[in-house]
Amino acid sequence: MNAEVIAVGSELLLGQIANTNGQFISKQLASIGVNVYSHTVVGDNQERLTRAIEQSHDRSDVVILTGGLGPTKDDLTKETVASFCGRKLVYDQQALEYIETFFKRHNRTMTPNNKKQAYVIEDATVLANRHGMAPGMVVELADQKKIVLLPGPPSEMKPMFEHELMPLLLGVSDQSAITSRIMHFFGIGESQLETDLEDLIDQQTNPTIAPLAGDGEVKIRLTVKHTDQEEAIRLLDETERLISARVGSFLYGYNETTLVKESYAVLSEQGLSISSAESLTAGLFSSELASVPGASQVLKGSITAYTNEIKQVVLGVSNETLATNGAVSEECALEMARGAKRLFQTDVAIAFTGVAGPDKVGDQEAGVVKLALVLPDGEERVYALSLSGGRNAVRKRAVKYGYFYLLEELKRRNGSK
Amino acid sequence: MNAEVIAVGSELLLGQIANTNGQFISKQLASIGVNVYSHTVVGDNQERLTRAIEQSHDRSDVVILTGGLGPTKDDLTKETVASFCGRKLVYDQQALEYIETFFKRHNRTMTPNNKKQAYVIEDATVLANRHGMAPGMVVELADQKKIVLLPGPPSEMKPMFEHELMPLLLGVSDQSAITSRIMHFFGIGESQLETDLEDLIDQQTNPTIAPLAGDGEVKIRLTVKHTDQEEAIRLLDETERLISARVGSFLYGYNETTLVKESYAVLSEQGLSISSAESLTAGLFSSELASVPGASQVLKGSITAYTNEIKQVVLGVSNETLATNGAVSEECALEMARGAKRLFQTDVAIAFTGVAGPDKVGDQEAGVVKLALVLPDGEERVYALSLSGGRNAVRKRAVKYGYFYLLEELKRRNGSK
Numbered sequence: 001m002n003a004e005v006i007a008v009g010s011e012l013l014l015g016q017i018a019n020t021n022g023q024f025i026s027k028q029l030a031s032i033g034v035n036v037y038s039h040t041v042v043g044d045n046q047e048r049l050t051r052a053i054e055q056s057h058d059r060s061d062v063v064i065l066t067g068g069l070g071p072t073k074d075d076l077t078k079e080t081v082a083s084f085c086g087r088k089l090v091y092d093q094q095a096l097e098y099i100e101t102f103f104k105r106h107n108r109t110m111t112p113n114n115k116k117q118a119y120v121i122e123d124a125t126v127l128a129n130r131h132g133m134a135p136g137m138v139v140e141l142a143d144q145k146k147i148v149l150l151p152g153p154p155s156e157m158k159p160m161f162e163h164e165l166m167p168l169l170l171g172v173s174d175q176s177a178i179t180s181r182i183m184h185f186f187g188i189g190e191s192q193l194e195t196d197l198e199d200l201i202d203q204q205t206n207p208t209i210a211p212l213a214g215d216g217e218v219k220i221r222l223t224v225k226h227t228d229q230e231e232a233i234r235l236l237d238e239t240e241r242l243i244s245a246r247v248g249s250f251l252y253g254y255n256e257t258t259l260v261k262e263s264y265a266v267l268s269e270q271g272l273s274i275s276s277a278e279s280l281t282a283g284l285f286s287s288e289l290a291s292v293p294g295a296s297q298v299l300k301g302s303i304t305a306y307t308n309e310i311k312q313v314v315l316g317v318s319n320e321t322l323a324t325n326g327a328v329s330e331e332c333a334l335e336m337a338r339g340a341k342r343l344f345q346t347d348v349a350i351a352f353t354g355v356a357g358p359d360k361v362g363d364q365e366a367g368v369v370k371l372a373l374v375l376p377d378g379e380e381r382v383y384a385l386s387l388s389g390g391r392n393a394v395r396k397r398a399v400k401y402g403y404f405y406l407l408e409e410l411k412r413r414n415g416s417k
Numbered sequence: 418m419n420a421e422v423i424a425v426g427s428e429l430l431l432g433q434i435a436n437t438n439g440q441f442i443s444k445q446l447a448s449i450g451v452n453v454y455s456h457t458v459v460g461d462n463q464e465r466l467t468r469a470i471e472q473s474h475d476r477s478d479v480v481i482l483t484g485g486l487g488p489t490k491d492d493l494t495k496e497t498v499a500s501f502c503g504r505k506l507v508y509d510q511q512a513l514e515y516i517e518t519f520f521k522r523h524n525r526t527m528t529p530n531n532k533k534q535a536y537v538i539e540d541a542t543v544l545a546n547r548h549g550m551a552p553g554m555v556v557e558l559a560d561q562k563k564i565v566l567l568p569g570p571p572s573e574m575k576p577m578f579e580h581e582l583m584p585l586l587l588g589v590s591d592q593s594a595i596t597s598r599i600m601h602f603f604g605i606g607e608s609q610l611e612t613d614l615e616d617l618i619d620q621q622t623n624p625t626i627a628p629l630a631g632d633g634e635v636k637i638r639l640t641v642k643h644t645d646q647e648e649a650i651r652l653l654d655e656t657e658r659l660i661s662a663r664v665g666s667f668l669y670g671y672n673e674t675t676l677v678k679e680s681y682a683v684l685s686e687q688g689l690s691i692s693s694a695e696s697l698t699a700g701l702f703s704s705e706l707a708s709v710p711g712a713s714q715v716l717k718g719s720i721t722a723y724t725n726e727i728k729q730v731v732l733g734v735s736n737e738t739l740a741t742n743g744a745v746s747e748e749c750a751l752e753m754a755r756g757a758k759r760l761f762q763t764d765v766a767i768a769f770t771g772v773a774g775p776d777k778v779g780d781q782e783a784g785v786v787k788l789a790l791v792l793p794d795g796e797e798r799v800y801a802l803s804l805s806g807g808r809n810a811v812r813k814r815a816v817k818y819g820y821f822y823l824l825e826e827l828k829r830r831n832g833s834k
Contacts, residue, residue, distance in 0.1 A: 013453045015439075015444025015445070016444070018436060018437045023429075025432070026432030027433075037465065038469070039436065039456070040456065048454060055472075071608050113612070282703045282712070282719070283703040283707070290812070293776075301724065302721040303718065304703045304719040307713070343731065
């Protein structure tokens with residue numbers, strides 16, 4: 001099966017945003033063995049969009065369009081595809097109810113142009129949009145080819161692709177059952193991982209092994225084709241063992257997980273509360289933990305201590321430590337973590353201090369980060385990192401390392417690793 | 418003049434990287450009034466690349482290709498364009514010297530396939546590559562149209578575009594200057610804004626008015642064509658006045674700004690320090706402020722108080738308020754803000770409390786947020802919001818409203834609004 005991606009939107013042609021949807025879709029399709037032959041970006045122009053659809057449809061089995069499903073006059077994708085297929089737009093009761101609920105729930109008034117979003121292409125399979133109003137669609141043509149319409153905002157498109165479209169694509173790409181397992185790694189780069197696993201990646205055919213990088217982490221998607229589910233799982237387990245023997249120390253979770261979700265789950269399982277003391281990360285660790293529903297079961301609080309004075313007064317970091325070792329030191333990180341544990345009365349505390357950049361602070365380079373963990377039994381850990389990237393890449397990576405070390409220690413304590 | 422961009426490289430179709438070159442080139446061309454009608458991404462495949470060049474050449478005056486100029490067998494762009502134009506590749510002495518210099522400077526040994534890079538298309542204008550080996554080329558065709566070849570790595574492509582290609586393009590592009598202004602709005606939806614400005618958007622031709630939505634905000638791009646820069650500014654001002662008369666209360670900034678950057682700038686200008694007390698947002702406000710370089714000039718600290726106990730013990734919220742009004746109340750938000758101001762000794766403090774969801778808390782629905790501001794002169798403000806979206810959309814929007822209200826109050830105090 002092969003596919004082409006068409007992104008619709010003048011903002012792309014004006015260079016206001018990059019076509020990250022094209023990248024995301026390509027990566028997802030590559031992981032299930034669908035070849036992507038081209039990406040096209042066209043503006044909000046019916047004639048040019050029609051031509052792009054015609055060409056992509058000629059060349060490929062599936063044409064995936066993103067964008068142009070909104071309620072404004074600019075948004076022409078639905079109309080253009082309908083006219084290309086020779087179908088009508090029909091009012092979809094379910095889509096309408098969804099939109100009405102959305103407006104009611106948020107005490108907003110529905111403007112007439114919002115109703116436009118309840119129209120879908122006749123006989124299309126409608127894909128639910130759980131993060132916005134525009135539904136997606138899969139149109140099956142007489143020649144067995146498919147045209148897929150997805151919303152433009154990545155926050156709507158990505159979950160729709162993964163949860164609504166992917167099962168449909170897998171169902172049709174091949175009749176044999178397909179089972180996937182995603183392994184999540186942290187602390188190893190994509191090229192290192194690929195080098196370490198090169199022979200396995202080249203030799204394996206069932207399951208296939210597809211490394212996927214992004215967001216400072218690496219994932220491996222194992223995809224097995226087998227109609228017998230038990231045999232499929234056995235094949236996945238076998239390949240996982242081969243991979244883990246080489247790079248298992250970087251593995252932290254499976255499937256739809258993240259470092260944050262995994263940390264929440266382990267804290268919650270072990271019945272532990274946590275707090276953070278943050279300097280360069282300034283609340284990013286606690287904010288990310290709070291992004292998980294139910295976070296209040298484990299997170300009690302955090303302090304952002306952006307000045308030395310607050311590190312002293314609120315967290316009790318000693319004068320001596322600040323004078324002798326400075327704010328960016330393992331000693332300071334440890335005293336910050338102890339301070340948070342004391343102030344918030346938690347089982348675990350974590351602290352971050354460092355130089356986010358772009359400028360160095362004193363003789364400390366941007367990217368230098370010190371991290372401390374205080375564990376339930378009073379055990380203490382400190383870590384020194386030297387991270388690359390701009391100010392916010394450093395802050396984000398520091399937080400990811402924090403979650404990774406936290407997980408490692410909690411699993412070790414529990415003997416589950 | 419209009420243009421199309423073709424990016425060549427299988428890594429783009431595998432989703433390993435996004436086509437940021439397309440975005441960069443579009444933005445650059447828009448700034449000189451060249452319309453970009455499409456982006457295309459094709460793999461390292463001569464047949465498909467030829468077809469893409471044919472199509473783009475049919476439709477536009479300039480075709481800009483990026484990538485595929487390297488020394489390996491995969492790299493086919495130069496050969497494909499040469500064959501499309503019916504020209505030969507010729508050895509270019511100057512290009513060879515560039516490459517030799519590059520190798521000498523980096524103490525590397527030149528391999529035979531590097532010499533391939535000294536071949537250029539006959540009669541092309543060669544563009545120097547100061548950050549890599551592959552020279553760029555501008556090929557002028559018999560029909561006056563142009564094909565431009567640029568290297569793929571952004572670190573080579575961008576400086577070549579700006580310093581080598583841009584002067585050539587400006588010499589030939591149409592003489593009218595183009596000036597843009599972006600207006601940033603918050604607190605109004607895209608469809609509401611378009612409804613409010615519908616007649617203006619339809620009638621205006623110079624400047625054009627283009628609404629752009631994304632990330633919970635709306636922007637309007639005004640683009641004027643006029644050779645006289647003063648007259649261009651006058652036309653932009655005039656249209657801005659028409660827009661502001663209708664939706665000016667939602668306007669918060671211009672061009673490359675964000676709510677966070679704008680807030681940082683105003684705090685910094687007014688010499689004010691700030692702290693936050695955060696419940697549902699859990700450090701997101703402080704973390705976003707810390708994303709701006711120089712944040713330590715204004716941000717002193719923040720408290721995440723995720724439990725009632727911490728609201729009481731650390732921030733001094735009264736027993737009575739929690740018992741009578743509850744943690745999700747304007748009273749609690751205000752006491753939290755006062756507590757942060759006291760604890761961190763700042764000029765301004767802001768507090769967030771609410772229900773992020775997905776579940777309601779007591780009789781409070783998900784999305785209910787109370788926000789409080791304590792200002793330098795002791796003035797206090799409270800706000801009640803009812804926000805839409807999932808848990809993290811609610812948290813992000815709450816923070817955006819926080820920045821918006823903060824800005825509004827600081828500008829009002831300063832009489833600048």
